[in-house]
Amino acid sequence: MARTLIRNAQAVLPGDGIHSSSGTVDLRHVLIEDGKILDADASSTASCDHLIEADDLFLLPGVIDDQVHFREPGLTHKEDLATASHACAAGGVTTFLEMPNTKPPAITVEGVQAKEALAAEKSLVNYGFYIGATPDNVAELNAAQNVPGIKIFIGSSTGNLLVDEQAALERIFAETTLPICAHCEDETTVRANAERLAGTTDIHDHSRIRDEAAAVISTARATGLARRHQHRFHVLHVSTGAELVSLVDPSPYLTA
Template identity: 65%
Template sequence: MVDGTNLICHNDRALCIATPMKTLIKNAQVVLPTGIESVSVLVDNSRIASVDAAAHIRVDEVVDAAGLHLIPGVIDDQVHFREPGLTHKEDLGTASKACAKGGITTFLEMPNTTPTTTTRERLAEKRALAAEKSLVNYGFYIGATPENIEELSLATDTPGIKIFIGSSTGDLLVDSQEALERIFAETALPITAHCEDESTVQANKAKFAGTSDVADHSRIRNVSAAVTATRRALDLAHRHHHRFHVLHVSTGAEIELLRDHGGLITAEACPHHLFLNTEDYPRLGTLLQANPSVKSAEDNAQIWQGLISGAIQVVATDHAPHTLEEKHQPYPLSPSGMPCVENSLALLLNQVHLDNCSLEQVVHWMCDAPARVWDIVGKGRIAEGYDADLVLVDLSLRHQIRNEEQITKCGWSAWHGETLTGWPVRTWVMGREVYRAGTFNPAIRGFAAQFDHARGGYWATEC
């Protein structure tokens, strides 16, 4: 890789301390907003300067990408990177390195760290940590509580507000109707939520009191818990005419709720709800435990069809690392969540290989759609003027996921032993190569994502 000593970037997007650099990527099949074309892409410092650039132009580096596809950097809009407070599981350095390997060039991180991110001051503290440690671009949600509505209404430089409508991890439960009504009525930022109905979950816990069978986790956090909370959140969004994003759809029953969106509602699916189900408990045990829980194989199929039909717009990971020692505790002492950032793109590229979807659809779900949902400026597409967050993928590369090769600090994957076809092989963040075929440039630092919420979200005609 290029010597990293000349590539350190200041966190102000307009200022790069690094020597300006021009890179020409030629002979790739490039996924453009209009389709796949064989064109050359010119990167000038941090931006895409030209698509279909002249091959003879003077540049600092020419990348011959014959046989590969060039896609925009993936935007993962739901991750838990555990810093501050729980860095024995993960930190911004290890997590962002795993992102670079997986083709993720921008992450949006959740507020349930220790302390929780519920004030503008804590948002600023997290951005400062990321500026120091993150190899890729970043953004941070502000978490809702019944007491911090003024902070929510004044917050800027954030993708939006995260509500836990149902307890998952940490102490951010907002379950009272009065508090939810106020949050939807008195704030302007887009809202997203973990939707599992708390009363349903607690009633089911009482039914299964004393169980040590992790498969009961899907009976406790069942379809009814998810559907009840999602329906409640959608009602709030429609009545208050407030943009709302449904995180980690886990049931086929939720798909019907998402079809009548009125331009306000978007939703996402995660790999574990697409590709794993209750039949995997005997094989994976507590490694499969997640909130919301995995459901049936039929739910997998219905969620996939929701993606294909457009009822669900985004694929994200809900990357939630825990150590193997923690995960191997007997249920219910075992924590919920699993890592996924370095394998999520490959899991979807494997679906391209299996002819279950197209590469253009994967790029929409993982790159363009999250940029549109969260009003991220300059990201999600390969187009002139956009940020040069780019990934070369080899659609024919076969590789087995192995725990011992995982970059995430927790060092394991629920897909250990599975061979996938289609992998990212090179990643650029703001025009600087951060990853190439197993090698990293640790000197690279990402930038804070910029949000223009006046754009109007996914359903706006202009992106």
């Protein structure tokens, strides 16, 4: 068993959640055995096979990025799992959880497993893959194992995974057990804005098409579904203060 000692590191430690939530920095000697932390407060003279002197350097936990959009399979002219995971490692990200809107989309157990097989060969860091929801794949969502959760596009984005019909959303929230996360933009609002601004060449109109109302309406809708069905739910990329308000009380934003 190989042991590595990182000595005299300025270790960034978590807060206790009671007295501090922002964390602390403390001088530590960290002992690692076979790739796992054996002691986060080891002796400076602990026996080891490899010694790393970390004077004046910070030692941070690896980052878990729970929403990445990589391009394999189908769009590898942009990047693949090897190049993307190397970028993760270079930036301190030791685990990524990747979204399903590749080509083909990962909307079946077989599709997720195919991406896992690619990652096993190519990825430099730890990985996980969401399974994508469609209006009619509840059986696949329930059969999925070892996935971080279900991704719903409640609003169109890259790819073709839109789930906007209320009946389909009700089924997904009511009949599945995995955690759900969602891209929340109201499709009706987005399409109306796009029609109103058709032909625009002003880049700022992107935010006018996918505006605050679209985000708030959809976030409130999804939050209402999660509460009603008592389903674990995470809103991805909240971008407005009004969305935070709707998370606390979605009722003013819901239509009859």
